[in-house]
Amino acid sequence: MNARIFALIVAMIGMLVASGIPASNGRGAPVPTLSIVSPTPNAVMGNGTPVAVVFAVTNFNLTEPGNGTSSPNSGHVDVFVDGALTAKASVNTIVLALPSGPHTIRLRLVTDNGSALNPDITASVAVMATRGPAGGTPGLSIVFPREGALVGTDSTLSFRVTNFVLVAPGGPAGVPNEGHVQVRLDTARYAELTDDAPLHLNLKDGPHTVTLQLVDNEGGPLNPDVSVSLHLTVQALLGRVTPFDATPYLALANLLIGLGILAAIYRKLEAH
Amino acid sequence: MRPHLPAARQQLEARRHSTLLALVALMSLVGVSLSSSTAVAAAPSLAIVSPADGALIANGTPVLVDFRVSNFVFVQPGRVGQIVLPNEGHANVFLDVQYVRLLTAVEPFSLSLTSGAHTIRIQLVADNGTPLNPDVSASVGVVATHGPQGGVPRVMILSPTPLEATGHGIYVSYRIENFTLVEPRGQPNAPNEGHVQLLVGTDVVMEVIQYEPVLLVSLPEGDITIGVRLVNNDDTVLANPSASATVPIHVVASSAVSLPLVSNGGVALLLAFILIVLILRRRKLAARDANARGGNP
Numbered sequence: 347m348n349a350r351i352f353a354l355i356v357a358m359i360g361m362l363v364a365s366g367i368p369a370s371n372g373r374g375a376p377v378p379t380l381s382i383v384s385p386t387p388n389a390v391m392g393n394g395t396p397v398a399v400v401f402a403v404t405n406f407n408l409t410e411p412g413n414g415t416s417s418p419n420s421g422h423v424d425v426f427v428d429g430a431l432t433a434k435a436s437v438n439t440i441v442l443a444l445p446s447g448p449h450t451i452r453l454r455l456v457t458d459n460g461s462a463l464n465p466d467i468t469a470s471v472a473v474m475a476t477r478g479p480a481g482g483t484p485g486l487s488i489v490f491p492r493e494g495a496l497v498g499t500d501s502t503l504s505f506r507v508t509n510f511v512l513v514a515p516g517g518p519a520g521v522p523n524e525g526h527v528q529v530r531l532d533t534a535r536y537a538e539l540t541d542d543a544p545l546h547l548n549l550k551d552g553p554h555t556v557t558l559q560l561v562d563n564e565g566g567p568l569n570p571d572v573s574v575s576l577h578l579t580v581q582a583l584l585g586r587v588t589p590f591d592a593t594p595y596l597a598l599a600n601l602l603i604g605l606g607i608l609a610a611i612y613r614k615l616e617a618h
Numbered sequence: 619m620r621p622h623l624p625a626a627r628q629q630l631e632a633r634r635h636s637t638l639l640a641l642v643a644l645m646s647l648v649g650v651s652l653s654s655s656t657a658v659a660a661a662p663s664l665a666i667v668s669p670a671d672g673a674l675i676a677n678g679t680p681v682l683v684d685f686r687v688s689n690f691v692f693v694q695p696g697r698v699g700q701i702v703l704p705n706e707g708h709a710n711v712f713l714d715v716q717y718v719r720l721l722t723a724v725e726p727f728s729l730s731l732t733s734g735a736h737t738i739r740i741q742l743v744a745d746n747g748t749p750l751n752p753d754v755s756a757s758v759g760v761v762a763t764h765g766p767q768g769g770v771p772r773v774m775i776l777s778p779t780p781l782e783a784t785g786h787g788i789y790v791s792y793r794i795e796n797f798t799l800v801e802p803r804g805q806p807n808a809p810n811e812g813h814v815q816l817l818v819g820t821d822v823v824m825e826v827i828q829y830e831p832v833l834l835v836s837l838p839e840g841d842i843t844i845g846v847r848l849v850n851n852d853d854t855v856l857a858n859p860s861a862s863a864t865v866p867i868h869v870v871a872s873s874a875v876s877l878p879l880v881s882n883g884g885v886a887l888l889l890a891f892i893l894i895v896l897i898l899r900r901r902k903l904a905a906r907d908a909n910a911r912g913g914n915p
Contacts, residue, residue, distance in 0.1 A: 500836050600886045607893050
């Protein structure tokens with residue numbers, strides 16, 4: 347009796363050992379590995395173009411999902427973008443369309459039935475997607491009018507933005523090279539521009555200062571600040587050519603004639 | 619023994635012998651051909667079939683890259699128990715300097731391109747990712763544009779018409795052909811893409827990326843020339859003469875300008891008339907008084 351129990355225990359320990367060893371250190375086959383080759387960590391993916399994620403595996407056979415052969419050394423890759431399952435891949439390149447902002451791409455080796463390996467094998471990379479260019483320093487300049495220009499009450503300001511893309515405000519913060527243009531007129535907020543269309547100004551007579559500033563999606567200035575100021579003098583009816591402006595003389599004449607009329611009436615009344 | 623065998627049996631034996639010989643010969647032939655093929659196939663080669671070198675990838679579409687490989691077998695890298703063989707591996711694809719694809723099959727693939735010149739390079743690598751020795755790679759240069767594939771860029775001014783008399787603010791409408799307007803962002807120049815500059819005289823007063831009419835305000839009075847021209851992303855004017863258009867117009871003052879003059883002048887005339895009437899009446903009165911005094915004292 348004791349001998350049978352002992353034999354049973356030995357057999358169970360043996361089974362446990364036998365089942366445990368290959369699972370823990372993979373005596374049958376070396377442990378698979380997974381690494382992301384491209385993009386590099388914290389890479390900026392510009393122009394809103396899709397991101398090509400290239401990864402490498404070792405000791406793992408990539409197979410089309412759902413082919414029915416479940417083994418710890420074959421299967422496919424689950425792709426997570428910001429924690430959400432986005433794609434499955436059985437080839438070494440995945441092309442992902444990412445919206446603007448910071449993203450974490452995480453890859454995980456899974457067996458054909460979709461379960462994670464034991465131990466779990468994952469690789470992740472953080473990237474920054476922007477609709478603007480990936481590199482370059484943002485610039486802003488005013489094409490027209492020129493500094494110190496004399497303009498009419500109606501005028502148009504044409505500007506130029508480089509290495510920066512104009513998008514509607516409210517996108518994620520901290521995205522490089524994308525945002526909008528803030529316009530201040532004599533220190534007061536005047537307009538927010540999200541496209542290249544020239545700005546139409548309708549200003550009172552006198553000197554004015556128009557300031558254009560590139561701001562990020564949250565409305566904060568860029569670092570370093572990118573802004574440009576323009577000093578304008580507004581004069582009504584500028585550009586109107588009148589051969590001889592008799593208005594002041596006529597006004598004077600009106601005044602004198604008016605006085606004459608009063609004098610004439612007074613004398614007439616006095617005469618009676 | 620042999621002479622004692624029947625003739626039929628001898629014949630059968632001989633046939634079997636010859637069949638065996640033929641089989642051996644065939645096998646050796648196959649063997650030779652197989653060994654010769656592996657011996658000759660030592661150098662893998664790679665060629666990009668499409669796009670052609672210097673091709674224009676128009677309309678902002680992705681480019682489809684098609685390539686051919688010989689003497690090289692594509693396999694999935696990193697497989698269990700894989701050993702590195704000289705004529706086996708995969709391909710890496712680089713767009714300019716960016717690593718964009720790892721190919722495990724000889725199939726066409728597409729790449730999105732930004733405007734400008736790009737180099738697409740495909741390189742064969744062994745299973746462990748190291749380049750072959752000697753290196754086997756192929757590259758092709760392409761130019762990407764948002765503009766159309768061909769045609770001569772052209773702009774025409776539809777309104778105002780030549781020598782038209784206009785006010786100080788006018789809408790300029792134009793028609794653009796074979797040219798795509800894109801935001802100037804400091805990107806490289808590309809054929810048939812760019813933006814529009816509007817000129818008053820020789821001054822650029824506006825840069826726009828719109829096909830709709832553009833409002834010009836505060837135009838100086840007199841005979842002026844309005845110009846519309848197509849420019850590259852870096853503001854350089856297109857060389858071809860049909861990419862610019864000008865129209866002479868005559869800007870005249872609006873009635874608002876002459877209104878103060880007219881009203882002031884009118885009031886002055888009215889007042890002067892009243893004064894004259896008053897003076898005349900007074901003189902007449904004085905003359906009548908004098909007559910009356912002289913007639914009957």
